[in-house]
Amino acid sequence: MLVQSVRRATKILQELATAGPRMGVTELAERVGVAKPTMHALLRTLEADGLVVQDPETGKYLLGPALLRLGNAYLETQELRGRSLTWADALAQRTREAVWVAILTGDRVLVVHHAFRPEGAVQILDVGASIPWSTCALGKAIVAFAPSAESERLLKAELPVLTGASIADRKKLRTQLEQVRRVGCAFEDQESALGDAGIAAPVFDRSGRVVGSMGIVGPVERLLADPAREEHALAVREVARNLSRDLGAPRNPSQRTA
Template sequence: MPGPIQSIERAAAIMGVVADAPFGIGVGELAGALDLAKPTAHGLLRTLQGVGYIDQDPHSGKYRIGAAALGLTARPFDANVLRSYAMNWGDTLAARSGESVRIGVLRGDRVAIVHHVFRPDGSTQSLRLGVELPLHATALGKVLLAYTPGLTERATAALPAYTTRTHTAPRPLQAEIARVRAQGFAEDTGEFHAERAALAAPIRDAGGRVIGAIGIVAAIDRLDNHTTHAKLVALVRDTAAAISRDLTTERPR
């Protein structure tokens, strides 16, 4: 069997020491407590801070347990923060794909649209911001089903049909979700709207957790074309990856 991973052991030890210091602890004090080199302790603290498990007091510089560690299952990513990172990328995706772009986050057992960019063709369109859509019949929703632990099991009872193509039985939906995980993107072809198709890919935070999805909505015949389909899949996946990188390395715009 493989042995323990030292960096994880050290991170766990740091969490334990910080948790026992309700008024905070400095990097030097923590390094001494764990017999670590100060640069090593500082690097681990900054990494834990980056994923929300450790917070640093801006005045004293001391470290405390972060919100993510206090509520791992109940702490959703702020949709407004996600939107601030993703807005420019959404505009670019719409321009390059020629299609409408939507960004969605999980809200209960549905996907909520937190950003919507119109198709750049000047046609009459309706703003979908704030609309909640079903998970099982939309590309955005399938991404969240695929990457949110336990969600698929909750979402497979009494699934409503929106078109004749909607997956309403647990087994076909579970097979679809497995395909999403394997290929790294989701699609629906006339499953929510009979004349529309969609593609979506996951957006991840600094720790790798999927916090939302970005995708395009197009006429079905656009995605029936193999060459166009492959191009649009690449655009959507590349955009999702770019937003995920920004969430790790940049501040909100």
């Protein structure tokens, strides 16, 4: 049985995360579908636990610091993340590119680990980044090997368009996923951000089930130009395979089920 007050509280957090960062009581009440007094009570409860904070200048609410603690605690429970640390560093050193490790949550991929490109330039940590699965190599690598029912559900859902290169054509996307299954890795060409590219491969657990993906991200001219494209793809596949074995995956994982 779903508890209504808990559902409303989570809806508030979701609205602040997606439509925020700052929202007033009236707007939140309209979005959640409750009366303003009820919204006031919900916000006071969330504020007491540090899940939201109120801007003293505007009176509007935004997400609170307690969510960061919860997020970090969640990352620490991820076996994939823990096992990937050494392998991600090895892939970054081998390709000289940044490495992301991701899992699928709903219809988006969540970056759970980020190994910086081994150079002196300033880089921004992207752990926690959430990206539509269909617009990135990381997502395609997972969905291509997900159970058929799950991949079909995702293909039939709305396919976001982030750039002119994003793929909203389901037939074309199906063809891409079939190609991923054949070659063992996925490619992204400016589909989530102009100028950026990605190459990713699936990661499997001890049961042979796909649990995430690992890949490199960087400028399109550096990742996808020949012969770097094939060299990078080979490295990504090999290191992702090693990570899978570290997780106990069989040498020939089942990869996809009906």
